[in-house]
Amino acid sequence: MLGCWRGATLAPPCFSTNYRSSALSCRAEDQETQKRKKKKVLVVGSGWAGLGAAHHLSKQGFAVTVLEGGYELGSKNVSLTLEDVGIRGFWYPYRNIFNLVEELGITPFTSWMKSAQYSGDGLEVKFPIFQDLPQLPTPFGSIFYTEFVRLPLVDQLTLLPLMAAVVDFDNTDSAWRKYDPITARELLKQFGCSERLYRDVVDPLLQVGLFAPAEQCSAAATLAMMYYFFLAHQRDFDSVWCRGTVKEMILDPWMNSMRSQGCNFLEGRRVTDFSLNEEGRISEVVCGKESLEADAVILAVGISTLQDIIEKSAALFSRDEFLKVLNLTTIDVLSVKLRLDKKVNIPNASNVCSGFHDSSGWTFFDLNMMLDEHKDDPVTLVQADFYHANELLPLKDEQIVVKVMSCLSKCIKDFESALVISKEIGRFPRSLTHFFPGSYKHMMRGSTSFPNLFIAGDWIINRHGSCSQEKSFVTGFEAANRVVDYLEEGTFAKIISVEADEPHIELLRNLNRNLNQIREQLPWSNYFLQ
Numbered sequence: 032m033l034g035c036w037r038g039a040t041l042a043p044p045c046f047s048t049n050y051r052s053s054a055l056s057c058r059a060e061d062q063e064t065q066k067r068k069k070k071k072v073l074v075v076g077s078g079w080a081g082l083g084a085a086h087h088l089s090k091q092g093f094a095v096t097v098l099e100g101g102y103e104l105g106s107k108n109v110s111l112t113l114e115d116v117g118i119r120g121f122w123y124p125y126r127n128i129f130n131l132v133e134e135l136g137i138t139p140f141t142s143w144m145k146s147a148q149y150s151g152d153g154l155e156v157k158f159p160i161f162q163d164l165p166q167l168p169t170p171f172g173s174i175f176y177t178e179f180v181r182l183p184l185v186d187q188l189t190l191l192p193l194m195a196a197v198v199d200f201d202n203t204d205s206a207w208r209k210y211d212p213i214t215a216r217e218l219l220k221q222f223g224c225s226e227r228l229y230r231d232v233v234d235p236l237l238q239v240g241l242f243a244p245a246e247q248c249s250a251a252a253t254l255a256m257m258y259y260f261f262l263a264h265q266r267d268f269d270s271v272w273c274r275g276t277v278k279e280m281i282l283d284p285w286m287n288s289m290r291s292q293g294c295n296f297l298e299g300r301r302v303t304d305f306s307l308n309e310e311g312r313i314s315e316v317v318c319g320k321e322s323l324e325a326d327a328v329i330l331a332v333g334i335s336t337l338q339d340i341i342e343k344s345a346a347l348f349s350r351d352e353f354l355k356v357l358n359l360t361t362i363d364v365l366s367v368k369l370r371l372d373k374k375v376n377i378p379n380a381s382n383v384c385s386g387f388h389d390s391s392g393w394t395f396f397d398l399n400m401m402l403d404e405h406k407d408d409p410v411t412l413v414q415a416d417f418y419h420a421n422e423l424l425p426l427k428d429e430q431i432v433v434k435v436m437s438c439l440s441k442c443i444k445d446f447e448s449a450l451v452i453s454k455e456i457g458r459f460p461r462s463l464t465h466f467f468p469g470s471y472k473h474m475m476r477g478s479t480s481f482p483n484l485f486i487a488g489d490w491i492i493n494r495h496g497s498c499s500q501e502k503s504f505v506t507g508f509e510a511a512n513r514v515v516d517y518l519e520e521g522t523f524a525k526i527i528s529v530e531a532d533e534p535h536i537e538l539l540r541n542l543n544r545n546l547n548q549i550r551e552q553l554p555w556s557n558y559f560l561q
Contacts, residue, residue, distance in 0.1 A: 070520060084510045086511075089292040123267050123268070123270070124497065128501055146158045147381075150235070159177070170190070170261075173265055213251075215246070264533065270381070303343045303344065305346040327483045329484075333462065359464075359490070361463060362419050362463040367456050370410060377397040382396070398412040485510040488506060
């Protein structure tokens with residue numbers, strides 16, 4: 032009997048095990064149900080804009096999936112990526128990016144670094160660390176603290192009349208429409224820029240800031256870029272650089288932090304179309320034979336990628352706002368990293384160059400100064416990036432190396448005696464935005480005619496006032512805020528505004544607006560071409 036009773040006592044553990052299994056199963060079902068209840072947001076693109084949007088939306092509890100189509104990766108089998116070409120530095124006004132880095136708890140940047148500019152005749156300009164010098168009202172600090180090695184003072188002073196256009200251009204829609212049809216060269220000519228200042232200083236800066244010669248750049252984009260990087264405040268031209276690749280130092284740890292918040296990254300997905308529900312909202316994103324459900328979608332890709340999607344997508348091809356995007360153009364970039372057999376003395380880590388190819392501007396960087404892993408190398412590691420490089424991309428690697436070494440030798444003579452040990456060449460066709468005259472009217476805003484489809488990127492229209500990586504990141508936050516507003520869940524991302532205009536610029540702009548309002552009241556004010 033005792034044995035039987037003891038045997039009977041074994042039954043409750045069996046019952047308990049079944050109960051636990053049932054409880055775990057119920058809990059798993061509850062979690063799956065909870066997951067299904069989360070609103071699904073698909074972000075297409077994993078650059079600054081896409082990750083910016085995914086970063087905030089993940090923190091708001093949405094089920095965020097980032098589709099990586101391979102657009103951002105650049106050339107295969109080389110360490111060069113698209114994030115490491117274009118405007119590579121991180122400039123003083125990048126307040127939102129610096130805030131992100133602080134939030135992530137990472138230290139990816141060098142200290143503030145000086146830079147220089149070269150022409151075919153040699154060194155032209157030395158740029159100091161402006162924040163270390165007494166602050167002068169704009170534009171006097173930017174002009175007088177910059178050391179022009181060859182340019183006479185009288186040529187330097189011909190830049191001052193351009194401040195009238197800078198004051199008039201206040202980043203409003205009317206300002207963009209007024210100046211966008213004009214070329215940068217026409218603008219500079221109109222305001223009395225000297226030939227030498229234009230040839231040796233301003234045009235090269237435009238070629239690396241807007242990636243095209245001045246005669247192919249919108250005057251509106253030129254004024255926006257020059258004000259943001261050079262003229263708004265004396266210290267805005269100061270920059271830091273990544274101590275490794277942007278992917279390794281910033282994007283990878285950033286993406287890992289998002290994964291810990293439930294964000295999902297899918298590689299190799301190229302969007303081909305969108306499915307719409309009865310209300311005209313996007314219900315699915317189609318990637319070839321795969322369809323992914325979505326409550327909201329953010330397209331955070333460059334112009335060329337969006338154009339490819341539009342041409343394949345019956346949904347997008349039916350809307351005029353997307354058809355206009357097909358009028359936009361992009362710019363080719365060539366990036367060349369060379370390891371030399373000797374140490375070449377390069378005075379500055381970052382250098383702007385001109386005078387070697389009429390159609391392309393270029394920069395070169397001393398990677399030994401920038402990258403931690405190469406600081407103590409006995410040889411030189413140098414990178415040269417060529418913009419508007421459509422003439423260079425078809426060349427063979429050996430031809431490109433010869434051209435690059437020839438260009439470097441014209442800047443610094445020590446390159447003439449150096450031999451190339453190894454090379455990495457990245458070709459990036461159609462990779463950067465071309466702000467050509469008349470392009471503004473074809474560009475998109477952050478919202479679209481689809482209620483749940485939003486756009487982000489450095490090329491879209493917004494009023495924040497930033498440029499390049501910072502603008503991409505900000506538009507990602509703006510897109511995230513539009514999703515929050517549309518889905519009526521979560522809180523809005525805090526976007527740090529650009530630093531306010533200096534008092535004298537603000538005063539002049541208010542006066543200019545008042546004069547424009549008075550002029551608009553006059554008869555025949557709209558009769559003549561503006």
